[in-house]
Amino acid sequence: MRSEGEAGPLEASLAAGDPGPAGARTDALLERLFGNALGALELYTIYLGDRLGLYRALAESGPATSSQLAARTGTTERYVREWLEQHAASDLLAVDDPRAEPLARRYWLPPEHIPVLADRDDVRYAAHTGVELVRAGRWLPQLVEAFRVGNAPPPLSWEPEGRAEANRARFINLLGTEWLPAIVDLDVRLRAEPPAQIIDVACGTGWSSIAMAQAYPNINVLGVDLDHDAINAARKSAEQAGVADRVTFSVADATDLGGAGGYDLVTVFEALHDMSRPVDVLSAARRMLSEDGTLLVADGLVAEEFMVPASPRERTEYGWSVVSCLPGAMGDPQTAATGAVMRPSLLRQYALQAGFGEVEVLPIHTDYWRFYRLFQ
Numbered sequence: 560m561r562s563e564g565e566a567g568p569l570e571a572s573l574a575a576g577d578p579g580p581a582g583a584r585t586d587a588l589l590e591r592l593f594g595n596a597l598g599a600l601e602l603y604t605i606y607l608g609d610r611l612g613l614y615r616a617l618a619e620s621g622p623a624t625s626s627q628l629a630a631r632t633g634t635t636e637r638y639v640r641e642w643l644e645q646h647a648a649s650d651l652l653a654v655d656d657p658r659a660e661p662l663a664r665r666y667w668l669p670p671e672h673i674p675v676l677a678d679r680d681d682v683r684y685a686a687h688t689g690v691e692l693v694r695a696g697r698w699l700p701q702l703v704e705a706f707r708v709g710n711a712p713p714p715l716s717w718e719p720e721g722r723a724e725a726n727r728a729r730f731i732n733l734l735g736t737e738w739l740p741a742i743v744d745l746d747v748r749l750r751a752e753p754p755a756q757i758i759d760v761a762c763g764t765g766w767s768s769i770a771m772a773q774a775y776p777n778i779n780v781l782g783v784d785l786d787h788d789a790i791n792a793a794r795k796s797a798e799q800a801g802v803a804d805r806v807t808f809s810v811a812d813a814t815d816l817g818g819a820g821g822y823d824l825v826t827v828f829e830a831l832h833d834m835s836r837p838v839d840v841l842s843a844a845r846r847m848l849s850e851d852g853t854l855l856v857a858d859g860l861v862a863e864e865f866m867v868p869a870s871p872r873e874r875t876e877y878g879w880s881v882v883s884c885l886p887g888a889m890g891d892p893q894t895a896a897t898g899a900v901m902r903p904s905l906l907r908q909y910a911l912q913a914g915f916g917e918v919e920v921l922p923i924h925t926d927y928w929r930f931y932r933l934f935q
Contacts (some may be wrong), residue, residue, distance in 0.1 A: 599692070604645055606689030608676065610720065613642065614668060614686060618677035622655070622667035651676070681726075684734050687723040694720065695882045702886055711890030717788055722764050726829060730766040735774020738930065741923050745853050747821055749775040755823040758783065758847055760813045760840065761830030765793025765806070770825075772802040783811040814843045822847045827856045829928065831909075832901040833884055835891035841913035845935065854915070854933040860925065861900050874926070877901050906931060 608614045616631040617623060623631065632639070645668045646652040651672065655665045659743055674681040694715060701712035724734035740746045749755045753772050754777040759768040762782030772780050790808045797803040803831050814836070819899040825844040831837050859876045862869065869877070882898035888894050897905070907918045 563817045569740070571771055572662060601649055601651070602689045602692050604642060605651075605676070605686055606693050607642060609686040609689055613639070614677040617652070617666070617668040618673050623667045624662060624665055628666070632789075652921070680728055682728045682733065684728050687725050690720050690723040691725065695879075696724070698886075702882065705886055705889065709889065711886055711888070714887075722789060722792065724764055724766065727764070727766045727867075730770040730828075732772070733766060734770040738923050739771070739774065742853070742921065742932065744857075745824065749778055752777065754779055757781070757824045757826065758816065758820065758822050758844075760825060760827045760844065761785075761834070762789075762808065763830075764789050764791060765796055765808055767826065767828050768793070768806050768808070769797055769800050769802055770805045772797075773800065775932075778805065780806045782806065782808045783813055783816065784808070785812060787808065788920060802856055814839045815844055820847055821849050821852075823849055823852050825852070825854045827854075829857055829859070830898050831856055831858055831906070832897045834886040834897070835894035837895055837897060837909050838912045841909055841915065841933070845914050845933075847935065850934075850935070856906065856931040856933065857905065857928045858901055858931070860927055861902055863903060873900065903929065903931075 563849045569692070599932060611634055612632050613628060613634075616628060620631060625643050626636050628634075628643065629636040629639040640661060643652060643654075643664075644661075647654040647657070647666060652666045652671050655667075657664070674683040676684075676686045678684055698712045698715055712850060739749065749771075755775070757768075757778055757780045759765075759780055759782040760932045761772070762768050763786070764782050765782050767779045768782035773780060782790075782793055784793075788811050790810050795804070795810045797808070820894065825847050827840070827844070834840050840853070848854060861873050861876055866873075876899045884899040885896060888896060888898075895909075901918060903918075910918045910931075917932045917934040919932045919934070921932055923930040
């Protein structure tokens with residue numbers, strides 16, 4: 560713990576400076592790490608705001624003092640006051656009079672921040688990032704040992720946070736309204752009779768399956784995932800969404816479903832890179848398909864080849880790959896060890912090994928995923 564007024568190592572190094580080209584690069588790196596530390600700390604406070612319902616309380620009930628917000632959320636005023644001051648100092652919240660007495664200050668969530676911090680149905684919602692970063696940090700000590708021995712850290716329980724559901728808003732807003740309709744012949748089949756049959760592989764908490772059923776009233780969807788807790792959550796969500804008569808979920812390994820053919824569509828959304836044996840999964844998917852069925856894969860929007868320096872998007876993918884995606888697949892002795900940065904050439908390689916004849920990159924444009932259609 561630092562004494563009052565004492566500079567930390569980053570601040571002290573920045574203040575010292577170092578002239579010259581080499582020194583400028585050193586200073587730039589120090590500045591970068593300082594900014595990264597600031598960003599990490601803000602995400603930790605965003606984690607608290609999301610977990611404790613502080614953002615939702617401000618969005619739904621309006622401006623509040625620290626005492627009022629604590630009362631609304633069942634939290635402790637002194638903690639809430641510090642959180643409010645930090646958020647206002649960081650321009651995440653607004654305050655009516657910064658010079659007022661601490662207990663008299665009223666804070667509010669600016670309208671333009673509500674989609675990002677409080678509205679989980681908005682595609683711009685990003686408060687879940689705090690939850691994801693906290694979870695990733697929780698198993699870092701075990702990841703250190705995994706680096707040494709080459710295995711996978713023990714899996715983390717989803718509690719106490721539960722699933723972050725980072726893609727939920729994307730699925731309910733875009734999957735059935737923009738992405739699937741962009742594949743014209745597939746869209747026609749999903750609207751036609753007899754009802755199209757779909758398997759949603761690695762469906763997680765089921766929002767991709769639910770979104771497809773909401774967009775296409777005739778279809779039947781089977782969502783499969785290895786995570787029991789995720790499947791239980793998916794079943795509850797399907798009931799609440801009113802589609803449980805057409806959407807079912809099963810705890811299953813996709814490679815065990817290869818004998819069930821005749822499906823019009825098999826989907827794998829942002830999951831293939833996480834799988835220890837992607838070729839086996841793609842092979843099973845191929846056997847599931849009808850003669851003119853479609854396999855649709857969406858995965859990270861990474862560059863065609865390794866580049867230095869990389870874009871912020873690719874750096875993000877690499878970061879998640881190091882701390883989460885690759886470690887999660889390293890427990891299998893026969894793992895493909897793909898990692899999050901699965902380039903199109905590698906996906907094509909997997910597809911050919913699985914027996915597919917062609918891979919098409921679809922003209923569906925997002926800032927985060929690339930869509931692939933695999934043909935028999």
